[in-house]
Amino acid sequence: xxxxxxWYILKRIALALLTVWVVITVTFFVMRAVPGGPFLGEKAIxxxxxxxxxxxxxxxxxxxxxYITYLKDIVTAxxxxxxxxxxxxxxxxxxxxxxxxxxxxxxxxxxxALVVGVVLGAxxxxxxxxxxxxxxxxxxxxxxxxxxxxxxxxxxxVFALQLxxxxxxxxxxxxxxxxxxxxxxxxxxxxxxLTRSSMLDVLGQDYIRTARAKGVSQMxxxxxxxxxNSLIPVITYFGPMLAYIVTGSLVVExxxxxxxxxxxxxxxxxxRDYPLIMGTTIVLATLIVIxxxxxxxxxxxxxxxxxxx
Amino acid sequence: xxxxxxxxxxxxxxFAPASEAExxxxxQMRPSTTFFKDGMKRLLKNKIATISMIVIILxxxxxxxxxxxxxxxxDTMLGVRPGRPVDSSYNNLAPFEFGETELERMAEGEExxxxxxxxxxAGRDYFIRVVYGTRISLSxxxxxxxxxxxxxxxxxxxxxxxxxxxxxxxxxxxxIIYSLPDMLMVILLASVLKQSGxxxxxxxxxxxKLGGNIISLFIIFALLYWVSMSRQIRGQILSLxxxxxxxxxxxxxxxGSWVITKHLLPxxxxxxxxxxxxxxxxxxxxxxxxSFLGLGVNAPMPSLGSLASDALNGITTYPHRxxxxxxxxxxxxxxxxxxxxxxxxAFDPKxxx
Numbered sequence: 001x002x003x004x005x006x007w008y009i010l011k012r013i014a015l016a017l018l019t020v021w022v023v024i025t026v027t028f029f030v031m032r033a034v035p036g037g038p039f040l041g042e043k044a045i046x047x048x049x050x051x052x053x054x055x056x057x058x059x060x061x062x063x064x065x066x067y068i069t070y071l072k073d074i075v076t077a078x079x080x081x082x083x084x085x086x087x088x089x090x091x092x093x094x095x096x097x098x099x100x101x102x103x104x105x106x107x108x109x110x111x112x113a114l115v116v117g118v119v120l121g122a123x124x125x126x127x128x129x130x131x132x133x134x135x136x137x138x139x140x141x142x143x144x145x146x147x148x149x150x151x152x153x154x155x156x157x158v159f160a161l162q163l164x165x166x167x168x169x170x171x172x173x174x175x176x177x178x179x180x181x182x183x184x185x186x187x188x189x190x191x192x193x194l195t196r197s198s199m200l201d202v203l204g205q206d207y208i209r210t211a212r213a214k215g216v217s218q219m220x221x222x223x224x225x226x227x228x229n230s231l232i233p234v235i236t237y238f239g240p241m242l243a244y245i246v247t248g249s250l251v252v253e254x255x256x257x258x259x260x261x262x263x264x265x266x267x268x269x270x271x272r273d274y275p276l277i278m279g280t281t282i283v284l285a286t287l288i289v290i291x292x293x294x295x296x297x298x299x300x301x302x303x304x305x306x307x308x309x
Numbered sequence: 310x311x312x313x314x315x316x317x318x319x320x321x322x323x324f325a326p327a328s329e330a331e332x333x334x335x336x337q338m339r340p341s342t343t344f345f346k347d348g349m350k351r352l353l354k355n356k357i358a359t360i361s362m363i364v365i366i367l368x369x370x371x372x373x374x375x376x377x378x379x380x381x382x383x384d385t386m387l388g389v390r391p392g393r394p395v396d397s398s399y400n401n402l403a404p405f406e407f408g409e410t411e412l413e414r415m416a417e418g419e420e421x422x423x424x425x426x427x428x429x430x431a432g433r434d435y436f437i438r439v440v441y442g443t444r445i446s447l448s449x450x451x452x453x454x455x456x457x458x459x460x461x462x463x464x465x466x467x468x469x470x471x472x473x474x475x476x477x478x479x480x481x482x483x484x485i486i487y488s489l490p491d492m493l494m495v496i497l498l499a500s501v502l503k504q505s506g507x508x509x510x511x512x513x514x515x516x517x518k519l520g521g522n523i524i525s526l527f528i529i530f531a532l533l534y535w536v537s538m539s540r541q542i543r544g545q546i547l548s549l550x551x552x553x554x555x556x557x558x559x560x561x562x563x564x565g566s567w568v569i570t571k572h573l574l575p576x577x578x579x580x581x582x583x584x585x586x587x588x589x590x591x592x593x594x595x596x597x598x599x600s601f602l603g604l605g606v607n608a609p610m611p612s613l614g615s616l617a618s619d620a621l622n623g624i625t626t627y628p629h630r631x632x633x634x635x636x637x638x639x640x641x642x643x644x645x646x647x648x649x650x651x652x653x654x655a656f657d658p659k660x661x662x
Contacts, residue, residue: 019488026494030501145643147594149601150617150635153624157632161625247492251601255621266602269500277500281493288490 009297016293023285024074027278028067080279085271091279098261099283102253105176105260106245109183113241117188118234121195122227128200136196140189148248152182152255169257179256183248187241194237199230235299239292246284348579351655358651361644368641372444380422381434383441384609389432401627402428426633430623433609439633442611446593446638449523449612450645453530453592454585460531461538462581466569468539469546480543487536495529495595499604502528522605526596534592538584545577579656587649590642597638613638 054060058069073079080091124136143151155178160168167175202208203226211221246262253262261280268276342350353359381387387408398409404427411421426435468479502525549555550573558568574581597614599605606612613634620631 015484015488019485022485023489023494027497030497033501141643141647142639145590145646146635146639147597147601147614147642149598149614150638153617153621153631154635157624157628162628243490243492246490247598250496251598254602265496269496270603272500277497281497285490285493288493289488292488 005300008300012293012296016289019289020282020286023289024071024282025067027281028070031274031278032063032066074282080282081275083273083276085268085273085276091275094264094276095261095279095283098259098264101258102249102260102262105179105183105253105258106242106249108176109180109245110187110241112180113184113187113191114234116184117191118195118227118231120188121192122199122222122230124192124196125199125203125230126222133196136192140192143185143189144193146186148182148186148244149251149255151185152179152252155182156255171257171259175256176258179249179252179258182252182255183245186248187237187244190237190241191234194234195230198233199226202226202230232299232303235295235302238295238298239288242291243288246288348656352651355651355654357647358655361648361651364640364644365648368443368637368644369447372440372447375440376437376444379434379437379440381424381437383438383611384433386432387428387434400428400432401430401623402432403627404629408432426629427627429619429630435630435633438611438616439613439637442613442616442634443637443641445523445606445610445612446596446614447641449526449596450589450593453527453534453596454588456527456531457534457538457588457592458581458585461535462542462574462577464535465539465542466546466574466577469543470550470565470569470573472547476543479539483536483539486533487540489533491533492595492598494533495526495599496602496604498529498532499525499599522599522607523596526599526605530592530595534588538581538588541580541584542577545580546573549573549576583649583653583657586645586652590645590649593638593642593645613641 051060058066061069070081073081078092080095083089083091083094086094120136120140124133127133156168159165159178166177168178169175208221208225211225216224249258249260250262250265252258253260254266257263261284264276265280265284267273268280352362376383402408402424404425405423406427407415407421407424415421424434424436426439429435429438464479464483468476468483499522502522546569550568555568555572558572563571593613596605596612597617600612600614601618603618605615616634617631617638620627620634624631
């Protein structure tokens with residue numbers, strides 16, 4: 001690793017930290033900008049009770065002081081304060097509870113998307129313009145053109161309600177099959193297309209022709225030379241894939257009643273549970289930023305020829 | 310004419326007038342094409358792109374024209390009659406079914422326009438709601454892309470043309486916005502703007518019907534989504550501004566704004582059109598996603614996303630209410646994507662991979 005790469009990585013980490021800070025700041029001030037504060041719109045409460053509530057949650061202090069306390073709590077203790085609606089629970093505990101389910105869901109979906117996507121992409125590239133290539137391309141185009149919530153509800157309708165193969169409720173292990181498929185289809189389609197186009201690019205390179213001329217077997221060419229190099233652009237997709245899975249899980253968990261972080265997030269929006277909205281936004285955003293950072297750095301390290309500036 | 314090979318005299322034969330045959334050879338066989346005509350020719354050769362274009366035009370026309378002469382409106386509850394109890398026989402009609410009073414009138418020989426897709430749980434004609442939803446989704450996509458286009462183009466061209474410190478500062482801001490998780494920020498802003506004074510501010514205007522959520526969607530697009538457009542424009546301008554004609558324009562004393570608007574932007578036009586066209590489906594996606602989460606258009610105004618999300622309640626009994634908006638939204642997004650790809654191949658063949 002040369003100094004230039006190192007410099008790039010440092011710069012990238014600085015940008016990521018800055019982004020996380022921007023996310024925290026934006027979420028904080030946007031939430032505080034809501035007129036009336038978080039307790040408005042609930043059952044009519046007396047002025048004294050409201051003042052007591054505000055004092056309890058520290059909302060009576062000056063804005064800058066609240067901001068600094070909030071920032072300090074997050075950085076030093078990952079503490080997002082208590083939830084307003086789920087009384088007596090800390091936001092961080094709720095997030096951790098939801099994460100256990102969501103992380104499982106997201107990771108499996110990502111793995112499926114990666115494996116199936118790469119295989120389909122490679123097959124499509126190797127059978128270019130044949131029937132199988134066309135079928136794969138039509139299928140992936142359809143997957144990309146469908147919003148995740150529509151895909152989810154259609155799958156629910158067909159497989160859980162009409163055919164009744166799997167349960168519609170995502171609380172059991174078997175019930176997680178449909179949410180996982182829903183979440184993995186769109187990233188899988190994107191990975192297929194990425195792999196296909198980069199594989200086609202690699203297959204046209206001189207070193208593949210050299211390998212062929214030397215008499216290397218087709219299998220060896222595909223697995224030893226072509227596939228490895230054509231996977232490099234797929235790395236760049238890791239960040240967007242995680243972003244998609246995170247946002248997709250918000251609606252998918254809603255549709256299939258999966259007790260994950262997405263469902264808490266959606267119910268916190270409708271219930272105006274501001275600390276929970278802020279906490280989940282910040283945690284999920286940080287995850288996405290970290291994933292983008294990792295995939296950018298990996299991309300640079302794997303292929304030093306690439307100039308990302 | 311004989312000529313000494315070592316003579317420096319010019320060959321007079323080269324200066325003889327052209328014969329008729331030579332003149333005919335120089336005549337243009339067809340008129341020269343313009344950039345636009347050439348691109349259109351290539352676009353029309355692409356069957357998939359042409360079909361998508363036709364689909365988009367048909368859907369758009371249907372969304373504009375159909376509500377004009379359709380006998381039902383998107384917010385009329387057919388069972389509600391002034392002075393009489395609500396006629397619940399109009400709720401949840403299956404496609405081509407009629408309500409009780411309608412059946413009576415038909416028995417008397419009256420012609421009644423059918424409810425092509427039936428009615429929803431409040432007795433509203435579902436077909437016209439889908440048409441209105443399409444209209445809302447399309448216009449949200451269109452206007453959001455225009456906003457993105459204007460901001461992205463301005464910022465990108467300023468950064469690209471002036472370079473130096475201006476470019477550095479703008480691009481750092483772009484970097485940060487670019488790495489923000491857009492969907493999360495959209496949800497956050499939408500949920501907050503919903504509570505803010507926006508609804509009061511737009512009261513009494515045309516915007517009121519759309520609702521504060523759609524306005525906040527536009528605000529969000531204006532705040533977050535211009536970055537990729539501005540990056541593309543900047544890159545284009547950076548390479549274009551090294552061209553000789555820009556140097557010539559500057560040498561004759563043209564100002565920065567003149568050079569940008571008269572020389573640089575017209576030459577970016579293909580990039581601009583293509584990315585605007587691909588921006589529309591992404592805006593439609595965002596809108597339907599927010600509508601699904603309950604952060605979209607105000608009821609009773611429908612959008613394709615809110616129709617799908619409403620249909621979830623009766624999904625087992627009335628699956629067609631989910632399938633119809635789902636098909637429409639997928640059709641629109643698919644054809645816009647394919648059309649955008651076709652446009653790119655036709656107008657900017659360099660980008661084709």
